[in-house]
Amino acid sequence: MREAITDLLVDLPATSNTTDLLLRTHAAEPGRALYAVRSGARWQDVSAAEFLQQVTRVAKGLVAHGVQPGDAVAVMSGTRYEWTLADVAIWFAGAVTVPIYETSSAHQVAWILEDAQPAVVFVEDESRAGVVLDAAARAGRAEATSVIRLAREPLEGVTGLASLGEAGAAVSDDALEAARSSRGLADAASIVYTSGTTGRPKGCVITHGNFALFAVNTLEFLPEFLQQENARTLMFLPLAHVLARAVQVVCFTGGITLAHSGSAAQLLEDLGTFRPTFLLAVPRIFEKIHATAGRRAAESGRGRLFEAAERTAVAYSRAVDARGRGGRGPSPALRASHAVFDRMVYPRLRDVFGGEVTYTVSGAGPLSEHLAHFFRGAGILVQEGYGLTESTAPCTVNTVSLTRVGSVGIPMPGTSVRLDDDGEVQVKGAGVFAGYLHDDAATAEAFTQDGYFRTGDLGALDEDGFLTITGRKKDLLVTAGGKNVAPGPLEEKLREHALVGQAVVVGEGRPFIAALISLDREALEPWAAARGRAELTAEQAARDADVLAELQSAVDAANATVSRAEQIRTFSVLDVEFSVESGHLTPTLKLKRAAVVADHTRAMDELYARR
Secondary structure: OOEEEEOOOOOOOOOOOHHHHHHHHHHHOOOOEEEEEEEOOEEEEEEHHHHHHHHHHHHHHHHHOOOOOOOEEEEEOOOOHHHHHHHHHHHHOOOEEEEEOOOOOHHHHHHHHHHHOOOEEEEOOHHHHHHHHHHHHHOOOOOOOEEEEOOOOOEOOEEOHHHHHHHHHHOOHHHHHHHHOOOOOOOEEEEEEOOOOOOOOOEEEEEHHHHHHHHHHHHHHOHHHHOOOOOEEEEOOOOOOHHHHHHHHHHHHHOOEEEEOOOHHHHHHHHHHHOOOEEEEOHHHHHHHHHHHHHHHHHOOOHHHHHHHHHHHHHHHHHHHHHHOOOOOOOHHHHHHHHHHHHHOHHHHHHHOOOOOOEEEEOOOOOOHHHHHHHHHOOOEEEEEEOOHHHOOOOEEOOOOOOOEOEOOEEOOOEEEEEOOOOEEEEEEOOOOOEEOOOHHHHHHHEOOOOOEEEEEEEEEOOOOOEEEEEEHHHOEEOOOOOEEOHHHHHHHHHOOOOEEEEEEEOOOOOOEEEEEEEOHHHHHHHHHOOOOOOOOHHHHOOOHHHHHHHHHHHHHHHOOOOHHHOEEEEEEEOOOOOOOOOOEOOOOOEOHHHHHHHOHHHHHHHHHOO
């Protein structure tokens, strides 16, 4: 059984918790800008002292409201500063944060309210308040659930932060300190519900130790961009996702300025005005930026120049990888070509990220190797990592000095990663959660007898301890002929094509492998216009010969990466867009395979019938 281990770099007292890290930062530099809040067209800094004062006020309000150490308090909101304020205030009150995705239905929220039983739920606006009140009634908790708005102003029947803070004035500093310091590393800090790609979500108990040990060790493990002077980042992932919140703990521990961007429409503008030095993103963001850059280049008549720059960036990055393994590295001609494009093309790509980003971290899903090489070759290092809700944050990551594109890196400090006999990735260490809430049977099933968490993912470990994810154990397709096929790599390759929005490879119990493809409608319009067919609609494109030929080229490129038995024999273009709202993507834009297959069985049947 192959195993890779990275020792813990920094330990913490068992009696400490995440709030101690904020207090430590405040004590060292109270004037340090921990957050930046959009104020019109500008960003206004919030110092450590100001943030701590606001946190204390909200935390005292929770205590006055009757929240006791160990109680659950939920938050249902988009990504915004007040989400973070509420989260940390909940911890100061000794309570446990239960994040709820802002897109959740009343049915989904009802299950969380029933399972976690929060006495208080913070909401962003009237719409979410309505969902929570509806859910509380469904769960039989209407009388037991208080709703508080994440704004100073109240809503009808819903208290605002101002009133909550006023109520907290009666709570003494000693009483708040007793609540805050009552939690240790082993105590629950959050109940995070799995995004539910299959089955009913389970509540993962994430401890203060999971968050705090990840924070102090990550700062030491990735110092090049986390400890650089004036480090700052823009958070646009859903804060209901555990990775985003773990990164927030890293930021206030390291004195890194953090801003929030809760709107996809606002993101590019926020990147340009805030100008982060590093970013955390999901693969779909990189795919969209790459597709947008290519589309804009084509529209301006610079399409061939961009394609040449892309080929050079990928070749340059691959050569850098080869040099790291004893090869010769980039040739003089390649270096010269790369230098030309670094003046003419790559700066425009870097400007999309705000102009100052040199490091990015990709998580929450697999990133195509081609895109990782492309961005690195263009001057933006993408450090891909791997983790699950149950591991709190990445359990492996590529570091600045130890990077192997195509892998998800080496174990994080205090983490051991091994492969079972069937290739399943198993993890043990500082970030691994305490278990599933109210589900001892599921917890026992999730762990081996010696305490390793069974991830359900398949992987490979090389001789240097770099992990590569090769598929999902449950996603493996077994064709009628008995061939096992991992759909993930094929889907990643298909999504590299500009016209492909999402792709689902199918074939379970079928005679061969096929694919369901949805078009990227943003890319379709300029593609059609460039060919004198501006009138082409998405509905028409799904049956258009030229579009189908383009998609066939994407399928051919994907097929070139696998054996003949694993190749996609045919595909169908769906006249739909997979989205969070349609129920086909998780809030972090990962595909819900089971939902897609269930909703498109007719298309699959027709696809196989015609062959």
